Amino acid sequence: MSSGIRASLLFLLALATGIGGAAAQSPGNQAKAGGMETDVTKIKQAMLSNWESVAPEVRPSAAKNADGSLKPFYLKRAFKYLPSDRFELEIVNSADPYGAVPLARIRIGGHMFWQGAHPIAPGAQKVDFVADEAYEVTPLAQGFADILNKVASAGYAPWTVNSSQSVFGKAFVPFGLKEGTNFMEYDLVYLRGDLLFWGARNIDGRGFDTEQNRPTNLQIPLVRK
Numbered sequence: 001m002s003s004g005i006r007a008s009l010l011f012l013l014a015l016a017t018g019i020g021g022a023a024a025q026s027p028g029n030q031a032k033a034g035g036m037e038t039d040v041t042k043i044k045q046a047m048l049s050n051w052e053s054v055a056p057e058v059r060p061s062a063a064k065n066a067d068g069s070l071k072p073f074y075l076k077r078a079f080k081y082l083p084s085d086r087f088e089l090e091i092v093n094s095a096d097p098y099g100a101v102p103l104a105r106i107r108i109g110g111h112m113f114w115q116g117a118h119p120i121a122p123g124a125q126k127v128d129f130v131a132d133e134a135y136e137v138t139p140l141a142q143g144f145a146d147i148l149n150k151v152a153s154a155g156y157a158p159w160t161v162n163s164s165q166s167v168f169g170k171a172f173v174p175f176g177l178k179e180g181t182n183f184m185e186y187d188l189v190y191l192r193g194d195l196l197f198w199g200a201r202n203i204d205g206r207g208f209d210t211e212q213n214r215p216t217n218l219q220i221p222l223v224r225k
Contacts, residue, residue, distance in 0.1 A: 039123065040114055040125065043123065043125065043189075043191055044081075044085070044114075046191055047081040047189070047191055047196065048081055048082070048083065049080075049081065049224050049225070050078070050079070050080050050224070050225040051077075051078070051079040051080070051081070051196050051222035051223065051224060051225060052076070052077065052078045052079070052222055052223060052225050053075075053076040053077045053078070053220075053222060053223075054220070054221075054222075054223055055076075055099075056074050056075065056076050056094060056097060056098060056099040057074070057075055057076065057077070057219075057220055058072045058073065058074055058097065059072070059073045059074075059075065059201045060072070060073070060201055060202075060203055060204070060205045061073035061205060070203075070204070070205050072097070073093070074093065074094045074095070074096065074097050074099065075091050075092060075093045075094065076091070076092050076094075076099055077089065077090070077091055077222060078090040078225075079196070079222055081112075084111075085111050085112045085113070085114070086109070086110070086111055086112075086133070087109065087110060087111070087112055087129065088107070088108075088109045088134075089107070089108050089109070089129075090105065090106070090107045091105070091106045091107075092104070092105050092106075092140070093105075093106070095141075101141070102140040102141065103139075103140055103141045103143075103144050104137060104138060104139055104140055104141070104144050105137075105138040105140055105164070106135075106136070106137055106138075107134065107135070107136040107138075107164070108131040108134060108135045108136075108183065109131065109133040109134035109135075110129065110130045110131040110132040110133045110134070110182070111130050111132055111133075112127050112128070112129055112130075112189075113127065113128040113130060114126070114127055115127065115128060118188045118190070120188065120190065120216065120217065120218060121190050121218070123190065123191065124188055124189070124190040124197075125188065125189055125190070126186070126187075126188055126214060127187055127188060127189050128184060128185070128186055128187070129184065129185045129187055130182050130183070130184045131168070131182055131183040131184070132182045133168075134166070134168055135166065135167050135168040135177070135183060136164045136165065136166050136167070136168070137164065137165060137167055137172075137175075138162065138163065138164035138165075139159055139160070139161050139162075139163075140161060140162065141161065142161055145159040145160055145161050147174075148174065151173055151174055152172055152173055152174055154171075155170055155171065156170075169181075169182075184209075185207070185208040185209070186208045186209070186210065186211050186213065186214040187199045187208050187214065187215060188214065188215055188218075190218060192221075194223060194224040195221035195222070195223060195224075196221055196222045196223075196224070197218040197219060197220075197221045197222075198215075198218075198219045198222075199214065199215025199216075199217065199218065199219055200215055200217040200218055200219040201215070201219070202215065
């Protein structure tokens with residue numbers, strides 16, 4: 001295994017890339033009133049679709065170079081917004097900026113909880129993503145399967161390439177998941193035509209694991225499929 005791929009596998013375990021976050025339950029949708037409720041209803045209706053990355057994307061990871069700078073992390077997203085505030089998200093992480101060497105696929109499903117307007121842009125909304133339906137991990141590289149067999153063997157079948165396992169509701173140390181809790185992120189959404197923006201990752205590698213860490217800028221958008 002090349003040193004670059006090995007390093008990328010370790011970055012994946014750090015998971016400060018849009019799939020690592022708090023293991024908690026959202027308090028639920030906040031009540032909206034008057035025109036705001038109508039605006040959010042329109043946003044939800046317009047979002048009902050499939051969305052995907054334009055190209056492989058880069059994120060700051062929790063891992064650092066020798067000079068203290070954050071190492072890059074590469075991924076592609078496919079997202080479905082469904083009725084009743086349900087969502088499905090698939091993320092494929094890769095070792096290279098072109099997505100030629102995939103490492104792992106992560107699939108999560110759950111609900112979005114709308115928490116009011118976000119000041120980044122007119123119509124932007126604070127949204128909590130809670131994976132209260134599904135969370136699956138699939139190694140796509142032997143190196144990543146080998147690492148999981150060392151650090152996440154308890155309670156799981158042997159990890160093998162292209163075989164998915166559910167980590168939903170289980171302890172899963174590599175992603176910081178605790179038994180009996182649901183993964184959650186404090187994020188944002190902003191819809192502009194056929195472009196769907198989420199929050200940009202914090203430049204210091206912090207996850208969206210608290211309200212204080214909710215993003216304050218826009219990520220590269222997903223496009224309507």
